[in-house]
Amino acid sequence: MTEAAGRDAEHDLESRFEATISRDQRIEPRDWMPEGYRRTLIRQIAQHAHSEIIGMQPEGEWITRAPSLRRKAILFAKVQDEAGHGLYLYSAAETLGIDRAELTERLLEGRQKYSSIFNYPTLSYADVGVIGWFVDGAAICNQVPLCRSSYGPYARAMVRICKEESFHQRQGYELLMTMMRGTDAQREMVQDAVDRWWWPSLMMFGPPDDDSPNSAQSMAWKIKRHSNDELRRRFVDMTVPQAAKLGVTLPDPELRWNEERGHHDFGTPDFSELKEVISGNGPCNTERIERRRAAHEEGAWVRAAASAHAAKQAARAREEAVA
Amino acid sequence: MSDSENWPLYEIFIRGKRGLNHVHVGSLHAADDQMALTHARDLYTRRNEGVSIWAVRSEYIAASTRDEKDPFFAPSADKVYRHPTFYDIPDDVPHI
Numbered sequence: 001m002t003e004a005a006g007r008d009a010e011h012d013l014e015s016r017f018e019a020t021i022s023r024d025q026r027i028e029p030r031d032w033m034p035e036g037y038r039r040t041l042i043r044q045i046a047q048h049a050h051s052e053i054i055g056m057q058p059e060g061e062w063i064t065r066a067p068s069l070r071r072k073a074i075l076f077a078k079v080q081d082e083a084g085h086g087l088y089l090y091s092a093a094e095t096l097g098i099d100r101a102e103l104t105e106r107l108l109e110g111r112q113k114y115s116s117i118f119n120y121p122t123l124s125y126a127d128v129g130v131i132g133w134f135v136d137g138a139a140i141c142n143q144v145p146l147c148r149s150s151y152g153p154y155a156r157a158m159v160r161i162c163k164e165e166s167f168h169q170r171q172g173y174e175l176l177m178t179m180m181r182g183t184d185a186q187r188e189m190v191q192d193a194v195d196r197w198w199w200p201s202l203m204m205f206g207p208p209d210d211d212s213p214n215s216a217q218s219m220a221w222k223i224k225r226h227s228n229d230e231l232r233r234r235f236v237d238m239t240v241p242q243a244a245k246l247g248v249t250l251p252d253p254e255l256r257w258n259e260e261r262g263h264h265d266f267g268t269p270d271f272s273e274l275k276e277v278i279s280g281n282g283p284c285n286t287e288r289i290e291r292r293r294a295a296h297e298e299g300a301w302v303r304a305a306a307s308a309h310a311a312k313q314a315a316r317a318r319e320e321a322v323a
Numbered sequence: 324m325s326d327s328e329n330w331p332l333y334e335i336f337i338r339g340k341r342g343l344n345h346v347h348v349g350s351l352h353a354a355d356d357q358m359a360l361t362h363a364r365d366l367y368t369r370r371n372e373g374v375s376i377w378a379v380r381s382e383y384i385a386a387s388t389r390d391e392k393d394p395f396f397a398p399s400a401d402k403v404y405r406h407p408t409f410y411d412i413p414d415d416v417p418h419i
Contacts, residue, residue: 030386077369084366091349094332100352101329157349164370303354307330310355 021222026152029095037221040214041151042096043112044223049089050107050114054288056082058122059131067125074171075128081168085161092153108293116274117204119282126179126186126193132172134194134201134239140165141235142205145225154223173242180247187247194243195251202266203274205232211271236264332381333359335366337373345377353378 013032020027027033056079063079066072090100106112117135122128143165146158179186206212206228218224226234236255243250254267276282330352336345348367353359359378367373387395403409412419 081369084369087351087366088349091351094350099329153349160348303330306354306358310358313355 021150024222026155027150028152036217037223038096040218040221040223041154042093042098044218045089045093045096045154046098046103046106046112047114049086049093049103050112051118052082052086052089054107054114054118054292055135056086057288057291058118058120058284059128061122062125062128065125071125071128071175078132078168078171081164085164088157088160089154092151092157095153104296108289108296110280110289113278114288115204116277116282117200118288119277119284120196120200121284123196124189124193126176126189127197129172129175129179129190130193130197132168132170133176133242134172134197135204136165136168136172137239138201138204138235140169141231141238145231148222148225150222173246176246176248190246191248194248198251199269199273200277202232202235202269203271203277205229205235207271207274208268233263236266240264330354330358333363333378334381334384335359335363336377336379337363337367338375339372340374345375348372350381 014034017027017031017033017037020031027037059075059082060079063072063075066075090103093103094100103112107114117138122131140162143158143162147155147162149155149158176190179190209215209227209229212228215224215227219227240250240255240257252267254265256265258265277285280286332350333353334350335348337348338345351359351362351366353362356378360376363376363378368376399405
């Protein structure tokens with residue numbers, strides 16, 4: 001094929017790809033796709049998967065200290081779901097031609113990121129409730145539109161995840177309702193957790209639209225369906241009445257209903273803090289990655305033993321077949 | 324990472340309930356078939372999503388080429404007479 005013919009063929013593939021996207025059809029793993037699309041998806045899906053896996057840590061710390069067997073069983077199931085979500089997403093990423101061992105390596109080397117929110121510490125059991133309510137609530141706002149993402153495997157993983165997130169949010173809110181019916185000290189714990197998690201939760205939606213370099217291309221490719229600010233606003237509108245019902249105050253003096261716009265006005269999160277946390281300087285960044293590395297390294301012998309066992313079983317099966 | 328740690332990739336298919344086909348749900352890594360099934364159970368059926376699981380090594384799956392306009396599918400596109408709407412039947416003929 002001449003160079004010009006090669007360019008024509010490439011152009012053909014590209015216009016077919018664009019046409020599939022504009023018809024709102026899904027791109028599937030074996031379809032041709034532009035390198036940038038593939039790269040963006042790998043980055044986003046991996047970051048999402050890493051967030052689920054690292055996200056097991058802040059709440060996991062409370063499993064052994066849960067206040068009752070009921071809460072312990074619930075928290076266990078929730079953290080197990082996070083592991084599952086991570087694996088659905090790694091599975092989706094692998095359809096793009098990258099190995100998940102490679103993704104884990106990139107995470108440990110700091111070449112890929114995870115959600116800033118998991119770099120904050122969990123100081124009391126109320127944090128478990130507030131994480132379910134805010135963090136999983138914010139995740140739902142982010143993830144529901146991703147169920148229509150243009151990349152098939154990613155969209156399908158999100159459908160599965162969203163079905164399970166609803167349990168996460170509800171168990172958190174119910175936990176908080178229980179604490180609010182308790183003692184003054186318990187109510188204070190809830191308010192304290194709300195005060196600490198509110199702003200970091202708003203930061204989960206990412207930088208403001210005018211400072212989000214990848215957003216426009218991701219939206220054109222229909223990987224993303226709504227802008228960061230739009231999703232953030234949606235989360236605030238959703239959460240304010242829930243806070244009122246619970247009887248807690250959201251720590252934002254500028255927060256009020258705007259009749260004219262039909263939305264809440266609210267303050268601007270401290271995006272310099274978001275930048276700091278993302279670039280590795282949050283309260284728990286080092287601890288989270290160290291924990292992940294330790295789990296990976298300490299698990300190495302289990303993975304090796306399972307492989308050895310599988311090889312031995314396979315050899316035995318071969319011998320028996322011959323005999 | 325050593326080879327012994329790199330478990331092969333399996334594609335997982337789940338039968339949601341009796342009477343339905345197995346449907347592809349995703350993939351996972353496992354050291355052997357038995358582990359693929361137990362991992363698939365833990366990963367894809369935590370909420371009664373399935374009554375039966377197939378796990379198949381990804382490398383054993385044969386697939387058609389990736390182009391959706393592939394001539395491979397042409398034989399099905401040009402045989403309109405395979406569809407019931409191809410045949411003109413008067414409206415007053417019942418039950419057909």
